[in-house]
Amino acid sequence: MAWLVRLTLSPRSLPVTTGLLDGDQLHRTLMRLLPDDLGERPRERGGLLYRVEPGRAGVGLLAQTLVPPRLAALPAELAATARDRDLRPLLDSLRPGVRVRYRIVANATKRHGNSAVEAKRGKLKVLRGTEADLWWLRRATEAGLHPVQVVSSPVDDVLGARETRHGLTRFDGVGIVTDPDLLRTAVAEGIGRAKTYGCGLLSLGPAEAP
Amino acid sequence: MTTPAYLDVHAIQTLPYSNVNRDDLGAPKSVMFGGVERTRVSSQSWKRAVRLHVDRAVGEDTVRTRRVVRGVAERLTSSAWGWSRVDAEAAGLQVALSAGSGISLKAEKNERGEQVQTTSVLLLLPESGIDDLAALADQHRQEILAEEARPKKGKDNKIKPVLPSKDIAEILGRRSGTINLFGRMLAELPGANVDGAVQFAHAFTTHGTSVEYDFFSAVDDVEEKLNIPGSGHINTGYFSAGTFYRYANVGLARLRANLGDDLEVTRTLVDAFLDGFVNAVPSGKQTATGAVTAPDLVYVAVRADRPVSLSSAFEAPLAGKNGYLFGSVERLASHAASMTTLLEKENVLFAGYAAAELTVQGQAEESLAAFGPRHDSFRSLIAAAVQVACAEREA
Numbered sequence: 127m128a129w130l131v132r133l134t135l136s137p138r139s140l141p142v143t144t145g146l147l148d149g150d151q152l153h154r155t156l157m158r159l160l161p162d163d164l165g166e167r168p169r170e171r172g173g174l175l176y177r178v179e180p181g182r183a184g185v186g187l188l189a190q191t192l193v194p195p196r197l198a199a200l201p202a203e204l205a206a207t208a209r210d211r212d213l214r215p216l217l218d219s220l221r222p223g224v225r226v227r228y229r230i231v232a233n234a235t236k237r238h239g240n241s242a243v244e245a246k247r248g249k250l251k252v253l254r255g256t257e258a259d260l261w262w263l264r265r266a267t268e269a270g271l272h273p274v275q276v277v278s279s280p281v282d283d284v285l286g287a288r289e290t291r292h293g294l295t296r297f298d299g300v301g302i303v304t305d306p307d308l309l310r311t312a313v314a315e316g317i318g319r320a321k322t323y324g325c326g327l328l329s330l331g332p333a334e335a336p
Numbered sequence: 337m338t339t340p341a342y343l344d345v346h347a348i349q350t351l352p353y354s355n356v357n358r359d360d361l362g363a364p365k366s367v368m369f370g371g372v373e374r375t376r377v378s379s380q381s382w383k384r385a386v387r388l389h390v391d392r393a394v395g396e397d398t399v400r401t402r403r404v405v406r407g408v409a410e411r412l413t414s415s416a417w418g419w420s421r422v423d424a425e426a427a428g429l430q431v432a433l434s435a436g437s438g439i440s441l442k443a444e445k446n447e448r449g450e451q452v453q454t455t456s457v458l459l460l461l462p463e464s465g466i467d468d469l470a471a472l473a474d475q476h477r478q479e480i481l482a483e484e485a486r487p488k489k490g491k492d493n494k495i496k497p498v499l500p501s502k503d504i505a506e507i508l509g510r511r512s513g514t515i516n517l518f519g520r521m522l523a524e525l526p527g528a529n530v531d532g533a534v535q536f537a538h539a540f541t542t543h544g545t546s547v548e549y550d551f552f553s554a555v556d557d558v559e560e561k562l563n564i565p566g567s568g569h570i571n572t573g574y575f576s577a578g579t580f581y582r583y584a585n586v587g588l589a590r591l592r593a594n595l596g597d598d599l600e601v602t603r604t605l606v607d608a609f610l611d612g613f614v615n616a617v618p619s620g621k622q623t624a625t626g627a628v629t630a631p632d633l634v635y636v637a638v639r640a641d642r643p644v645s646l647s648s649a650f651e652a653p654l655a656g657k658n659g660y661l662f663g664s665v666e667r668l669a670s671h672a673a674s675m676t677t678l679l680e681k682e683n684v685l686f687a688g689y690a691a692a693e694l695t696v697q698g699q700a701e702e703s704l705a706a707f708g709p710r711h712d713s714f715r716s717l718i719a720a721a722v723q724v725a726c727a728e729r730e731a
Contacts, residue, residue, distance in 0.1 A: 329551040
């Protein structure tokens, strides 16, 4: 069970702190979509993932939940534009060999290993460029999606709690479904880190036959 | 009888999978109209295609250049004049320097990495004008060579202009057919501005198109589309297809004034312009897409009062899955009819259309009445329209 929610907002109403998108504040707003009684780790249990999609007609927000979203609980301005859809037909239609179009904004990272300088050891490193592409290819393959095309584009950093910055990369392209079950799980749970701050939502859609 | 004031030309034209006019990101240009996104082909893009067409039709090339220096120098070194390369370069510089205070030179690298002198403004003049500039320089050969040989020292360290600036300004201010049609903006040279007689609209689709892939809506399309496995190349986001509404008008009085009241030339230009409007297609990405369609319907009206664009016929985007051509023509015809009534029938001095059979098949005869009589070919439509638009004024 999964739902996709689309919200449109004016660029001015997007929370921005010191020039960067405030992912923490956005997270808190979108958490209103989930019920209150989810106990420990409510984001994970409610399956909330989101992605900011700047477009020509304002800023779009795609959010995904694993429980029915409570659109009415959003602030009035957002609720007015909110539409939701059941993702099940799409997820059910995934079969091995099917071509899909995908998009994900991800926090591609790795831990510095023992070869790194002392201060950095065990810390997270944000991957960019080719390193980020390789990260995505590996993670996609593990998730049952074989990318046949990748267009990666840099995205501005997002601010998390306590003003930590998270580096993002957007991956677009076409892939072939290899393992529908793994892929359904990846869509439901998200991929990579910083899921609280607009990362990891994997969107799929039908790709036209070439 | 009233005088023809404006000629309106409307077209419905479908472009298949294409991207003739791109924005800074390589995506097709778009516009929000009636609340939905449409694909747009900018007027400057389509106008350029029409301009080249008209130039060819009237056999008079118009050049748009910063490299007058080089153009003049090349002509002078040719066998007709027989100047040496160095002298010819000096003559080229003289032409630009003498052109007037508003036009200056700057050094730039050309595509082969050579140093070239370019003018500070983009000049637009008939190709023959460059020949005349060369001829003028040849007449003043002595002065040019003397100035070149003069030692440049002290406060006289700059090359002084020696050519008559009045003559150069006259040549740079000359007009070709397309300059008279589309105008020219050249503030640096007094008297060289030409007000265009043509107003050209941005073409837009009569229906919504989405350039961006929409993952939200994709959920709905799933059952329809998600079936066939395959492989290969994509970039669908950067192409688009659609049925466009195109519009332009010619201010007949303005054009005739630009042409010194020469009726014959006015006729030729209006004819060539309409021919270009019908036949020219922007060249963007055409080698990869070959989207060189002809209009499906062209409707021409000559009016005595004002130009009338019918774009609001498509303010509400067309919907449906059986193509947009039929609906577009239906809407255009009904809007044309109501505009004819609203703005009083007497003001329409000519109306006529030509269309592909597929486009008008199944439309009720009376619903197309506002388009006037149907012509067999675009050519006969154009000829009939020009006949009325450029009629002899009654004494």
